[in-house]
Amino acid sequence: MPHYxxxxxxxxxxxxxxxxxxxxxxxxxxxYLLKVPRxxxxxxxxxxxxxxxxxxxxxxxxxxxxxxxxxxxRDGTRDETLLCVVEEPNDLLAIERTxxxxxxxxxxxxxxxPLEGRGPEDIRARELINRLKDGQVREVIIATNPNVEGEATxxxxxxxxxxxxxxxxxxxxxxxxxGDLEYADEVTLSRALEGRREF
Amino acid sequence: MVWLDIGQGTKIAMPLHTTxxxxxxxHDLGExxxxxxxxxxxxxxxRAVASGARRVRSKFGAALxxxxxxxxxxxxxxxxxLHRVNEFAILRPxxxxxxxxxxxxxxxxxxxxxxxxxxxxxxxxELFHLLLQALGLLEKGHDSFPIARAYEIRLLRxxxxxxxxxxxxxxxxxxxxxxxxxxxxxxxxxxxxxCQSGRKDIYLVSTTALGFLRMALKLxxxxxxxxxxxxTSREELVEVLQAYxxxxxxxxxxxxxxxRAYATLxxxx
Numbered sequence: 236m237p238h239y240x241x242x243x244x245x246x247x248x249x250x251x252x253x254x255x256x257x258x259x260x261x262x263x264x265x266x267y268l269l270k271v272p273r274x275x276x277x278x279x280x281x282x283x284x285x286x287x288x289x290x291x292x293x294x295x296x297x298x299x300x301x302x303x304x305x306x307x308x309r310d311g312t313r314d315e316t317l318l319c320v321v322e323e324p325n326d327l328l329a330i331e332r333t334x335x336x337x338x339x340x341x342x343x344x345x346x347x348x349p350l351e352g353r354g355p356e357d358i359r360a361r362e363l364i365n366r367l368k369d370g371q372v373r374e375v376i377i378a379t380n381p382n383v384e385g386e387a388t389x390x391x392x393x394x395x396x397x398x399x400x401x402x403x404x405x406x407x408x409x410x411x412x413x414g415d416l417e418y419a420d421e422v423t424l425s426r427a428l429e430g431r432r433e434f
Numbered sequence: 435m436v437w438l439d440i441g442q443g444t445k446i447a448m449p450l451h452t453t454x455x456x457x458x459x460x461h462d463l464g465e466x467x468x469x470x471x472x473x474x475x476x477x478x479x480x481r482a483v484a485s486g487a488r489r490v491r492s493k494f495g496a497a498l499x500x501x502x503x504x505x506x507x508x509x510x511x512x513x514x515x516l517h518r519v520n521e522f523a524i525l526r527p528x529x530x531x532x533x534x535x536x537x538x539x540x541x542x543x544x545x546x547x548x549x550x551x552x553x554x555x556x557x558x559x560e561l562f563h564l565l566l567q568a569l570g571l572l573e574k575g576h577d578s579f580p581i582a583r584a585y586e587i588r589l590l591r592x593x594x595x596x597x598x599x600x601x602x603x604x605x606x607x608x609x610x611x612x613x614x615x616x617x618x619x620x621x622x623x624x625x626x627x628x629c630q631s632g633r634k635d636i637y638l639v640s641t642t643a644l645g646f647l648r649m650a651l652k653l654x655x656x657x658x659x660x661x662x663x664x665x666t667s668r669e670e671l672v673e674v675l676q677a678y679x680x681x682x683x684x685x686x687x688x689x690x691x692x693x694r695a696y697a698t699l700x701x702x703x
Contacts, residue, residue: 255464347535349542350459350500352688354695383500383532390535411490422496422527 243269295366297342297359299324307331307340314338316373320363320392322346322380330378338376341366346384347391358388360395367399374402381408449510453477454525456565457502458545462488470498470519472506473548473565478556482508482517494522501528501541501569530573539696540578543689544568544585550683551593560592567655576659579668584650584658586675591651595682598623599647605629615639617674619681637677643670 239247243265250261268276292298293305300306307313307327317338321327327340343358366372377392379385389405396403409427410419419427458479459471468487472480487494497504498519507521531541548565552558568585572578590596601608603623609615616636618625624644630636646667650658663671680686 347692349539349689349692350546352691354692356695381496383538386532387535387538390533394535414491418493420495420497420524422499422502422524422529425529426496 292344293342296340297344297362298327298340315371317376318366318372318374319376319378321378322385322388326378326380336376343379343388346379346388348384348387351384353384355391360392363392364395364399367396367401372401374404376404376406378406450507450520451477451510452505452507454562455480455504455506455522456545456562456569457498457500457504458549458565459500460498466492468498469516471549473545473552473562474506475559475562476557478558478561479549479552479554480506480508480517481554482506482519484519484522487519494519496527497522497524499527499532501531501545502526503528503566503569526570528569528573531569535696537572537578539689539693540582541569541572543582543687543693544572546687546689547586547589547679550687551589551595551679558592561589564588564592564655571655571659577662580646580661580663581655581659583646583671583675584653584655586679587647587650588655590678590682595622596651597678599644599651600624602626602629612641615641615644617678619674619678622678635677637674638670639674640667640670642667643674646671 246265246268247258247261250256250264251258253261256264268279289301290299291301291303293300293308294303295308296305298305298307302309314337317336318341319327319330319336319338320341320343321330322343322345324342327342330336330340341359341363343360343363345353345358347353347355347358363375367375375392375396377389379388379392393403393405407430409423409430410416416424453474453476455472455474457470458473460468463469463483466486466488468484470482470484470487472482474480484492484494484498486492487498496502502522502524503526505521505523505525506519509518509520511517528541531537544565548561552561564585568581571581587596597603597617602625603618603621604625605628607626607628609624609626614627615638616625616630616633617623617639618633618636620635624639625633625636642664646661646663649661676690
């Protein structure tokens with residue numbers, strides 16, 4: 236970037252590191268920030284640093300929060316017999332949006348992927364077993380993604396948790412609401428048939 | 435390339451390709467898209483963007499999951515490297531490969547090796563059919579060990595890196611089966627007893643292991659899958675082939691790390 240002032244060039248380079256931001260978008264954002272008042276730019280910079288300083292991982296479920304225990308783990312009104320296992324904090328938020336689930340969570344902070352070389356040591360599986368030792372949890376709901384990595388993780392956890400004797404369930408898979416049956420592929424449709432229930 | 439007739443005998447080239455393909459990898463792009471790596475019958479390894487593939491109501495559904503064999507229609511973006519997936523109709527989902535972690539890891543090894551040892555858009559029908567057959571056998575529940583080793587040696591032959599298995603790779607003396615043999619990854623083949631002295635990069639190879647490698651080049655993958663090898667020969671074959679592949683690729687494959695970590699953890703329990 237020979238035509239830019241060095242500080243602007245550095246900002247463009249830094250913005251390009253963000254996911255989904257290419258050179259053009261980085262350039263547009265940098266020029267936008269150049270035009271905003273200094274205070275506005277300071278607020279953005281301060282907010283990023285504040286978030287980095289304050290956010291921590293919950294010592295129980297590995298969700299993110301600002302305290303040692305996250306808001307959900309501190310909530311004593313939830314059903315302690317249910318534990319929903321998700322890959323990332325974003326997945327937890329997606330389930331919370333349903334307002335259907337009232338139990339607690341366990342965030343694995345990743346998934347198994349042979350092709351990416353991510354093995355069992357790279358997820359919070361050992362911590363999950365430790366959480367089940369006191370016998371309070373009656374059902375573990377595995378809500379990993381319906382892709383190869385999520386399925387591999389679910390099978391691994393299933394095998395790992397079976398000897399503990401807790402009920403293990405997997406979230407249902409199949410047709411999305413509002414979709415058309417005729418356009419569903421055979422894998423999705425067969426999963427929907429497998430997971431059918433009494434009407 | 436598809437030719438579109440625009441009348442009066444004039445045809446224009448449409449960069450639209452249709453070919454059978456197997457999904458061998460991919461990664462997320464932006465918020466909802468995915469870059470999918472296919473191994474195609476007509477064009478070898480192809481990378482293409484599947485727009486909206488991660489949306490719950492994506493038109494691709496489960497079609498772009500790893501190992502899926504299907505009919506791919508894609509628009510070629512000349513000179514850009516990344517093409518655009520238009521359609522991928524499932525011919526065989528290979529779903530059972532994804533429902534057992536160990537089988538998944540072995541099948542992942544096959545596709546990772548293929549992806550790592552081939553360049554983009556170099557046609558090789560033999561490799562396409564080799565992978566298709568190997569995945570089919572793994573799905574049927576055949577022992578993954580002889581299939582993976584036979585797959586490795588046939589893949590190496592197909593890409594032009596077949597190690598020397600008949601005579602000494604250094605002095606060219608034909609080797610008798612009874613001779614104590616060794617394999618040198620750096621030299622690319624078997625080394626006779628005279629040439630072995632002083633060499634550090636050699637692995638001993640038994641007659642059984644060598645016989646397996648020679649047979650794997652002649653017999654079908656299906657027949658190789660039924661061969662029951664003793665434990666020591668298995669260890670030798672893994673050592674030799676993986677040392678040679680590491681030498682060629684200059685790195686270890688990630689799936690091997692996964693298989694090692696998985697085996698260690700499971701044994702420890």
